[in-house]
Amino acid sequence: xxxxxxxxxxxxxxxxxxxxxxxxxxxxxxxxxxxxxxxxxxxxxxxxxxxxxxxxxxxxxxxxxxxxxxxxxxxxxxxxxxxxxxxxxxxxxxxxxxxxxxxxxxxxxxxxxxxxxxxxxxxxxxxxxxxxxxxxxxxxxxxxxxxxxxxxxxxxxxxxxxxxxxxxxxxxxxxxxxxxxxxxxxxxxxxxxxxxxxxx
Numbered sequence: 001x002x003x004x005x006x007x008x009x010x011x012x013x014x015x016x017x018x019x020x021x022x023x024x025x026x027x028x029x030x031x032x033x034x035x036x037x038x039x040x041x042x043x044x045x046x047x048x049x050x051x052x053x054x055x056x057x058x059x060x061x062x063x064x065x066x067x068x069x070x071x072x073x074x075x076x077x078x079x080x081x082x083x084x085x086x087x088x089x090x091x092x093x094x095x096x097x098x099x100x101x102x103x104x105x106x107x108x109x110x111x112x113x114x115x116x117x118x119x120x121x122x123x124x125x126x127x128x129x130x131x132x133x134x135x136x137x138x139x140x141x142x143x144x145x146x147x148x149x150x151x152x153x154x155x156x157x158x159x160x161x162x163x164x165x166x167x168x169x170x171x172x173x174x175x176x177x178x179x180x181x182x183x184x185x186x187x188x189x190x191x192x193x194x195x196x197x198x199x200x
Contacts, residue, residue, distance in 0.1 A: 003082045006107040008053045010148045014078050014105075014157075015049050025049065028069045029056055030087065036069065068094035076101045076161065079143075082108040084127065089134040096141045103160050104138050106147040 011027065018025045019041060027049055028036035037052050068091050071077055077100050081088030088104070095102050108131075113121055135145050146156050 001109055003107045003109060004056065004058065006109055006148050007080050008056065010080055010105050010107060011053055011078075012050055016046055017161075019043075019046050027052060030069070030091065031059055032056065039072070068098065071095065071098070071100055073099070076103065078103050078105055079138075080105040080107050080148075082106070083131045083134040083138075083145075084108070086134055089137045092138050092143055093141060096143065102138075102143045103157070104135075104143050104145040106135070106145055108147075108149075110149055 015025050015027070022041070024039040024041050025045065026037055026039035029052070037049055040048070077095055079088055079092050079095070079102055081104065083089065083104075083106060092102055092104060111124070113124055116124060138145055144156070144160055146153050146160075150156070
């Protein structure tokens, strides 16, 4: 299974979970210069997202972006990437500066090095070091990074995707009753793929 296969599967799964919960979901593929999938709801929208994911394919090195994708306020952003270059970490940093909650999904499959010759092994070690630096950058910004191949990924996501209630909203809830639903609607996709999620 390739990293693209993992990204497609992860994005579709995250989108379905959000849509099933009644959230609005949008998607932007940072690897392709085309219009994003605008936020929407319902089964037809899930089909639209799945179709967009099916069209995703490698296009070489990602083009430089002047700014992060537009994400509505109050969104939960899922950023999907292999972190093999700086694109994901740079975009995540920009989204965090804008005040968005971000959860990063590492889409790199398990890597086997047993068949590599010495210079290939050394090259992979260098790439791996750079990759870990990009992941640490995201983590230092307070962004959790979850490997999609991790056996406990669903438990980690279930905890992290819970809405963050501010003191103001908690006080309001005590007076007005429980909130009708999660105010943070995930916008799911891949970063490298970046996958933002859209709130109300």
